[in-house]
Amino acid sequence: MTIHSDSKGIKIENVGLRFGETEVLKGVNLNIEPGEFFAFLGPSGSGKSTLLRAIAGFGPNPSGRILIGDRDVTGLPPWQRNVGMVFQSYALWPHMTVRKNVAFGLEERKVPKKEVERRVEEALDLVGLSHLAERRPSELSGGQQQRIALARTVVVEPQVLLLDEPLSNLDANLRVQMRRDILQLQRKLGLTTIFVTHDQEEANTTSDRMAVLSDGVIQQIGRPMELYDNPKNRFVAGFLGSANIIDGEVRVDAKGPAFVSDKGLVLDFRPHAEGPGSLVFRPQNTFIRRSDSSTDNCLEFAGKVVYREFLGSLIRYGVEVAGHLLAVDEMHRIGLEHVGEGADVSLCVDLNQTVLVNA
Numbered sequence: 001m002t003i004h005s006d007s008k009g010i011k012i013e014n015v016g017l018r019f020g021e022t023e024v025l026k027g028v029n030l031n032i033e034p035g036e037f038f039a040f041l042g043p044s045g046s047g048k049s050t051l052l053r054a055i056a057g058f059g060p061n062p063s064g065r066i067l068i069g070d071r072d073v074t075g076l077p078p079w080q081r082n083v084g085m086v087f088q089s090y091a092l093w094p095h096m097t098v099r100k101n102v103a104f105g106l107e108e109r110k111v112p113k114k115e116v117e118r119r120v121e122e123a124l125d126l127v128g129l130s131h132l133a134e135r136r137p138s139e140l141s142g143g144q145q146q147r148i149a150l151a152r153t154v155v156v157e158p159q160v161l162l163l164d165e166p167l168s169n170l171d172a173n174l175r176v177q178m179r180r181d182i183l184q185l186q187r188k189l190g191l192t193t194i195f196v197t198h199d200q201e202e203a204n205t206t207s208d209r210m211a212v213l214s215d216g217v218i219q220q221i222g223r224p225m226e227l228y229d230n231p232k233n234r235f236v237a238g239f240l241g242s243a244n245i246i247d248g249e250v251r252v253d254a255k256g257p258a259f260v261s262d263k264g265l266v267l268d269f270r271p272h273a274e275g276p277g278s279l280v281f282r283p284q285n286t287f288i289r290r291s292d293s294s295t296d297n298c299l300e301f302a303g304k305v306v307y308r309e310f311l312g313s314l315i316r317y318g319v320e321v322a323g324h325l326l327a328v329d330e331m332h333r334i335g336l337e338h339v340g341e342g343a344d345v346s347l348c349v350d351l352n353q354t355v356l357v358n359a
Contacts, residue, residue, distance in 0.1 A: 007192040008069035008159040009034045010055065015064035017050060024050050025062060026216040035190045037183065039203035042213035043239070049164055051213070052196045056085050056162050068160060084158035088165045090149040092137040098124070098148050099133040105156045123155035126185065143174045150182070154189060161186070161193040167202065179206050200240055204228070212236050233358045237280040244286060244326045246279040247359065259356070263323035267299060277356045283316065283329040285353035288339055289346040299354060301326070301347040305339055319347060 010032040017025040024047050032038045040048035054062045057078035066074050073081045092101050102123055106116045124130040127147040137145055146166060153161060163182070167175045183206045186193045197203055203210045204224040212219045212227065212235075220232040231237035238245055248261035252274050259267045259279055267279070281299075289300075303321035315338060317328040328347060330336075339345060 006157070006159055007034045007190055008071075009036075009192065010160060010194075011065075011067040012051075012055075013065040013067070015051070015054060015062045015066060017054060017060065017062040019060075024216050025054070028064070028216075028218055030211060030218065030221065032192065032194065034192055037186050037193045037195065037206055037208050039195045039197060039207035039210035040213060041197060041200060041203040041210050041239075043198055045215075046213040047216040048196050048198075048213050050216075052085075052162055052164055052194060055160070055194065056083055057081050058085075081160075082158055083160040083162055084153035084156060085162040085164065086146075086149045086153050086166050088168055090137075090145045090166075090169075092145060092148060092152075094137055097134050097136055098129065098140070101137070101148055102152045102155055105152060109156065119155050123151040126154070126188070127151045127181075142170050143178055146170065146178055147181070150185060154185070154191070159192065161191045163193065163195045165196055165198070167197070167199075175202070182206065212239060214239075230355060231280065231357055234278045234280075237278070237355070237357055242283050242327055242329075244281050244283065244324075246324055247276075248279065249276045250274050250356070261322070261324065265322040265324065276359050278359055279354060280357055281349045281354045283327040284314075285350060286326060286328045287348045288317065288319075288328060288330065289348050297351050298348040299351050301349070303345055303347060305341050305343045305345055308338065308341055319345060321347065 010030075012028055012030040015025055015028040016023070028051060040051060042048045050059070053059050055066055057073070057076060061075050064074070065072055068081060068083070093104065096104070099120060102120045103116050106119060121130065124133055127150055129144060129147055129151070132140065132144065137148070140148065149166070166182070167178055170178060179202055195203070195206055207224060209221060209223055210227065211221045214235050220227055220236045227236060228240050231240060234245060234247075237243050246261045246265070248259055251258055251260055301321045303319040303326065305317050306320050306325070307318040309316045310332070313332055315330045315332050317330065317339065319326050319328055326347065
């Protein structure tokens, strides 16, 4: 395999963009390292795809600067940026064979015929579809079409690979396999890659680092586990997985610090500066106390079970505590006695598993 990539890092400096009166990107700053698999994660309308398209050169020019390596590409058309983009729709030519689809970008670049043939074969071999080279896209499955779109992109040896929600059209099982295939391909090529998704599981399992976006602003940047364990604010805490979030404030008096929720729940809490914030803890770190449960370093709640859901590997309880509905995940085991709806329970959260974040 001789397909290679002269991967470059990406620097985004104070990038902003408006569509009419709507500000969709607001002073975005970001550095992506050469060869890094980076994810833009956020809900619909957060600006993640707009930021990706700004890097690619599609759409109106933003304010600020975008550099690929040391080269300022702001204002350049897409074909002068040496980036490869895989779209959500795959955008394959339906009247062309797989081979012709993969060759198209090279032929447009006037690459010599022998070189085109060699690189197309290598690209098809890389995605494991050499045996389907003479078929047309309509004769392929969704996963195979996605692989062809990837082959067509990497065959031109871009410095950056951009993936705009490439798995959203696939069924659940195929998405899992394809994200593994994409990551394996990226590792083989050492290609700087940006993956746009609204699916936190996809971002967690593929990215070296990610940026969580909301309302055109990067809320937090970091490794997936770092963001999950130490969210910067309420939005990140709630978007990255299931979370119990109690809004309130820390008050300090003669007895010491306490967290007071917006519904009047008062909790002894470890020292923290006074002021508003949100107490965050995950359902899997919230336990229904049983007779043999330890209470060391435990933040305790008294509540009532309002629902119980069997989710296969776990049981999820909804427990009302002083007006707050908390989720509790308990691993399902044969013979475990389940707690019924309406039961009064005592919950325990390890204080080491709680985080106080900005509102």
